[in-house]
Amino acid sequence: MTRQEEINVLQSLKEDTYFAQVFKPDTIDAMCRNIENDFPLDCGIELFENCQSVIRTRNEVKTLKGQLDESVGEVEDLREQKSEMVDFLLEQANQISDSKIRTNILDKVQYMVGHKATIKRKIQLSLDLTKEDKEWLAQNL
Structure with a gap:
């Protein structure tokens, strides 16, 4: 593969790709300049700087998911x-x-809980329905 072909491939990876999720466009441009100058690809580049940011973001997502799961559990308990x-x-x-x-x-x-839910719970608990409950049922069935 020629230098230019490598540069073209790297440039094409700047778009919506998995590669671009890890390497910023500036980093890809620096890699291309290194290829043009026949330097090692990672010369002058903190290659894994973006990786650390991705790792931090993933850890933050895991933490937030845990908090969300905990909140969902609390909501269920409250219900x-x-x-x-x-x-x-x-x-x-x-x-x-x-x-x-x-x-x-x-x-x-x-x-x-609303009138409908109140009537439903009364029926489930085998409690008597009031005149208003019966009227509500007649109007809403």
Whole structure:
């Protein structure tokens, strides 16, 4: 392969290639100048400078992925806790005879999860549906 062919190949690698992900365009240009001057390819070039940056970036990505996985786990735990709270509140509301307190509890539950989810949980827990629940079902089915 001639010098010019090597230079052409290196220049073509500056575009969207795996090679270009490791070596910056300036580094590739310096390699080409070294070929033109018949110097060793890595003369005056910190060849692995970019590699260190890639390694740091990969480590940062691994750290961020770990943080994301941890956050996803926390979100799942919070969803489970919310579900348990909703079940508890619905069961408590079902046992309270004071209609004003019961209404307040049910309003809070509906605020937390919405009317549809409240009705669904009541059915799953075998709790009685209110007149409003039945009307909502009739209007939304």
